[in-house]
Every structure is written in C-alpha cells, then in structure tokens.
Amino acid sequence: MAAFRALGLAPWLTAQAEQLGLTRPTPVQEACIPPALQGRDCMGCAKTGSGKTAAFVLPILQKLSEDPYGIFCLVLTPTRELAYQIAEQFRVLGKPLGLKDCIIVGGMDMVAQALELSRKPHVVIATPGRLADHLRSSSTFSLQKIKFLVLDEADRLLEQGCTDFTHDLEVILAAVPTNRQTLLFSATLTDTLTELKQIAMNKPFFWESPSEVRTVEELDQRYLLVPEKVKDAYLVHLVQTYQDEHEDWSIIIFTNTCKNCQVLNMMLKKFNFPSVALHSMMKQKQRFAALAKFKSSVYKILIATDVAARGLDIPTVQVVINHNTPGLPKIYIHRVGRTARAGRHGVAITLVTQYDIHLVHAIEEQIKMKLQEFSVEEQSVLNILTQVNVVRRECEIRLEATDFDEKKEINKRKQMILEGKDPDLEKQRKAELAKIRKKNGEFRSRVQQTLQEKKQLQLRRKLQKKMRRKQKQQPVAAK
Numbered sequence: 001m002a003a004f005r006a007l008g009l010a011p012w013l014t015a016q017a018e019q020l021g022l023t024r025p026t027p028v029q030e031a032c033i034p035p036a037l038q039g040r041d042c043m044g045c046a047k048t049g050s051g052k053t054a055a056f057v058l059p060i061l062q063k064l065s066e067d068p069y070g071i072f073c074l075v076l077t078p079t080r081e082l083a084y085q086i087a088e089q090f091r092v093l094g095k096p097l098g099l100k101d102c103i104i105v106g107g108m109d110m111v112a113q114a115l116e117l118s119r120k121p122h123v124v125i126a127t128p129g130r131l132a133d134h135l136r137s138s139s140t141f142s143l144q145k146i147k148f149l150v151l152d153e154a155d156r157l158l159e160q161g162c163t164d165f166t167h168d169l170e171v172i173l174a175a176v177p178t179n180r181q182t183l184l185f186s187a188t189l190t191d192t193l194t195e196l197k198q199i200a201m202n203k204p205f206f207w208e209s210p211s212e213v214r215t216v217e218e219l220d221q222r223y224l225l226v227p228e229k230v231k232d233a234y235l236v237h238l239v240q241t242y243q244d245e246h247e248d249w250s251i252i253i254f255t256n257t258c259k260n261c262q263v264l265n266m267m268l269k270k271f272n273f274p275s276v277a278l279h280s281m282m283k284q285k286q287r288f289a290a291l292a293k294f295k296s297s298v299y300k301i302l303i304a305t306d307v308a309a310r311g312l313d314i315p316t317v318q319v320v321i322n323h324n325t326p327g328l329p330k331i332y333i334h335r336v337g338r339t340a341r342a343g344r345h346g347v348a349i350t351l352v353t354q355y356d357i358h359l360v361h362a363i364e365e366q367i368k369m370k371l372q373e374f375s376v377e378e379q380s381v382l383n384i385l386t387q388v389n390v391v392r393r394e395c396e397i398r399l400e401a402t403d404f405d406e407k408k409e410i411n412k413r414k415q416m417i418l419e420g421k422d423p424d425l426e427k428q429r430k431a432e433l434a435k436i437r438k439k440n441g442e443f444r445s446r447v448q449q450t451l452q453e454k455k456q457l458q459l460r461r462k463l464q465k466k467m468r469r470k471q472k473q474q475p476v477a478a479k
C-alpha cells in the first residue's frame with residue numbers, strides 16, 4: 001500500500017487500487033507512474049499480464065482529480081473488446097471521482113456514441129476507425145483540450161497489418177493538441193520505436209522490462225510436431241485430455257482465419273465440448289456475448305482469431321493452444337500472453353506442422369528461449385483420427401451451405417464504402433491491376449527468354465570460334 005503511495009499517488013486512489021487487489025506496484029507501474037505524474041511522456045514495454053493498464057490509468061485518474069473536465073483523456077486501442085476492458089478499469093478505479101467514460105468502437109450505434117461524446121465524458125476509450133469516422137462527420141465534440149493521449153498496444157496501432165490504422169491515426173492526431181502528455185504501452189514496442197517517438201515527441205521516458213526472455217517465467221511453452229492432415233485430431237485429443245484431467249480449466253485456441261475459427265467451433269461442439277468462437281466476422285453483440293460466456297466460465301473453450309491475441313485479461317485461462325503456428329514472433333508473444341498473467345502459471349502449446357519449423361525457430365530467436373516438446377499418446381490420436389476428419393468435413397459442408405463467404409464479401413464492400421471507395425470501381429481496378437501485372441510478368445519472362453537466347457547464341461558462337469581455332473591448330477600440331 002505504502003509503495004503505491006510512495007509513487008506519488010493520492011490516498012483515495014491507493015485505497016481504491018487496494019480494493020481491487022492492487023496492493024504493491026508491479027515493475028512497470030513503479031517505473032512509469034512517477035514520470036507520468038511529473039508530466040512526462042512515457043513509453044512502457046513490459047511483458048504480457050504485468051499491469052500496464054493500471055500504469056496509465058492510475059496517474060491519469062490522479063491528474064483528472066486535480067483538474068476535472070471533459071474530454072480530459074483519450075485512449076486508443078486496436079480492438080473493441082479491449083476498449084471495453086480498459087473502460088472497466090477506468091470505471092472501477094475512478095469510481096470515487098464519479099468518472100464519466102465513453103466507449104467509441106465500431107459495430108455499435110454511431111448516433112448514440114455522438115450523443116455521448118457531446119456530453120463531454122472525462123475519458124474516451126476508442127478504436128481508431130470509429131473515432132476517426134466521428135471526427136470526419138461531426139463537430140459536436142472536440143479533442144482539442146485533452147491532457148492525455150494513450151496508445152495501448154501502441155505498436156499494433158502503428159502497424160500496417162490487415163487492419164491498417166495509419167489513416168485513422170492521422171485524422172485523430174490532427175484533432176488532438178500538441179501540448180498533451182502521451183503514454184504508449186505494449187509488450188512488444190521495440191521494433192516500432194522510431195515511429196512511436198514521432199507521437200511521443202516530448203522527450204519520452206522509456207522503460208523496458210530488464211529480462212532478456214520476452215515471455216513470462218510462469219509460462220510453460222511447448223510445441224507439438226504434427227502432420228498437417230491430423231492437426232484437428234491432435235486438437236480434439238488435447239482438449240479431451242484437459243477436460244478429463246482438470247476440474248477447473250479454461251482454454252483459448254487461436255487459429256488463423258475467421259472461417260477456420262467457425263469450423264473448429266462447430267467441430268468441437270459436435271464433440272460436446274463447451275466452446276464459443278470470437279472473430280471479426282461475427283456481429284459485435286455476438287462477440288461480446290461469446291466473451292462474456294467464456295469469462296464467466298460457462299463455456300470453457302474460446303476459439304479465436306488474432307482479434308483476441310492482445311490485451312485481453314481473463315485470469316481463469318490456464319492453457320493457450322496455437323492451432324496454427326503464428327507467422328510473426330510478436331503475435332506468438334501476445335497470444336501466449338493470454339495465460340500466465342499477473343504471476344499465475346499457464347501452459348502454451350503450439351501445433352507445428354512440417355511447413356512451420358522455420359517459424360518456430362524465428363519465435364525462439366525472438367523470445368530468447370527454446371520451446372519444449374509436448375508429448376502425447378499417439379495411439380489415442382490415431383483412434384479418433386477418422387472420426388475427427390469426418391466431423392470436420394461435415395462442418396465445412398454445413399458452413400459452405402450458409403452465407404459465411406458471402407457475408408465476408410459484403411463486409412469487405414461495407415468497409416470500402418466506409419473508406420469512401422466504390423467497391424465496384426475497386427473490383428474493376430483490381431482486375432485491371434491483375435491484368436497489368438500479368439502482362440508485365442509475361443513481358444519480363446519474354447525479355448528474360450530473349451536474354452537467355454542471346455547468351456546461348458553468344459556462347460555457341462564462342463564455342464564455334466574455339467572449335468575452329470582448334471581445328472586450325474590441329475593439322476599444324478599433326479605435322
């Protein structure tokens with residue numbers, strides 16, 4: 001308790017933190033809270049589950065209590081579920097202040113959000129896309145007076161991945177004042193440092209967890225070498241084993257695509273496992289409902305895409321299974337970080353096929369430790385192999401009969417319209433681009449062919465010359 005107070009936090013706030021079980025600050029909190037209270041920009045790079053959220057929520061609440069107004073703070077985060085989770089932390093820790101927060105994420109009613117924004121909440125927690133939409137379309141609120149800008153999972157927000165936030169971030173950064181305090185946090189900040197320093201311009205205080213290993217000590221990290229075609233049988237076997245051997249258990253299974261996520265969920269349900277899915281092709285209400293069911297332990301298995309890889313704090317999760325080996329070590333770090341949080345123990349098992357061995361090497365190099373092999377009883381897997389494959393195929397057929405792929409197409413079109421693009425024009429443009437690429441490719445291969453022919457011709461000529469020279473020399477030598 002005293003330790004939190006020693007960081008400069010007010011008694012009401014330390015008392016509130018203690019009520020939530022935060023009695024002693026974690027290293028990232030100890031390092032970042034004092035400079036944040038002194039008004040410095042901060043960049044905190046600390047392992048998953050190490051309390052980064054409270055490291056920014058606590059100093060912001062303290063500053064807000066000294067000079068309360070709205071909108072005082074803006075927090076940006078990459079996923080909707082994470083926005084709700086952060087808002088909850090603000091709400092419980094800021095209860096004595098009567099904190100008013102507002103969550104601005106996609107998939108929810110925009111008019112209601114605009115109304116909430118116009119009521120000047122103290123803290124706005126948002127995903128960049130929807131907030132940028134509000135900024136573009138309405139003038140009923142202003143971010144001009146904010147004191148704090150927080151980017152949680154900052155490296156993801158700056159990444160140009162499948163969901164690219166950079167354009168939305170530009171809009172948001174243009175709407176916030178330059179004399180703000182900027183706080184950036186993630187478990188994987190280091191490869192985006194240069195870009196981050198352009199956002200935290202005010203000589204930021206940088207803190208990185210001193211440990212060389214990038215994952216937490218309490219996490220038992222395993223790999224399981226499996227042939228691609230029998231992956232699902234191994235998965236069913238692993239889940240069955242956990243169900244049989246543990247009373248109180250909770251598993252997150254990560255997979256690479258929304259479709260795979262859906263099929264796996266259908267498949268596990270067919271085997272009577274209590275599972276729910278979470279991916280970006282679900283309606284937002286379904287996403288929240290699935291997460292709530294999993295959090296309350298009614299459903300023990302969450303099958304998710306990387307939409308659930310970052311930030312989610314669900315203490316009951318004991319096991320993370322990577323149904324596919326993550327293509328980037330960074331994604332691995334965040335995925336496995338959904339277990340073994342806040343000093344608890346956990347297990348991560350990554351299914352590795354013959355095609356993924358190089359990915360495991362890259363992961364090991366980045367996390368600075370070797371994964372250990374996980375052994376299973378092969379015969380038990382073989383026993384269920386045919387049944388699992390048949391069920392999987394049935395589920396795939398069932399899914400194909402629905403409008404799942406069609407929905408994906410509709411979602412893509414919706415996204416384009418939101419981005420101000422004409423989907424039909426884009427389709428045409430893509431087709432033309434493909435044609436040009438094809439033509440270029442053909443042209444390139446023709447050029448290469450001509451060059452090769454030329455080379456061969458030159459070589460042939462050279463050889464012929466050589467032969468002729470030799471032939472001329474031979475009669476002389478014979479003489």
Ligand SMILES: Nc1ncnc2c1ncn2[C@@H]1O[C@H](COP(=O)(O)OP(=O)(O)OP(=O)(O)O)[C@@H](O)[C@H]1O
Binds near residue numbers: 022
């Ligand atoms: N000082 C503390 N003492 C005990 N528990 C804490 C403390 N600070 C935070 N926690 C708890 O630790 C858990 C993880 O915290 P948090 O979600 O902030 O981690 P994180 O560092 O943001 O992880 P990630 O990188 O996965 O986002 C939460 O349940 C939180 O309540």
Ligand SMILES: [Mg+2]
Binds near residue numbers: 052053152311
């Ligand atoms: Mg976090």
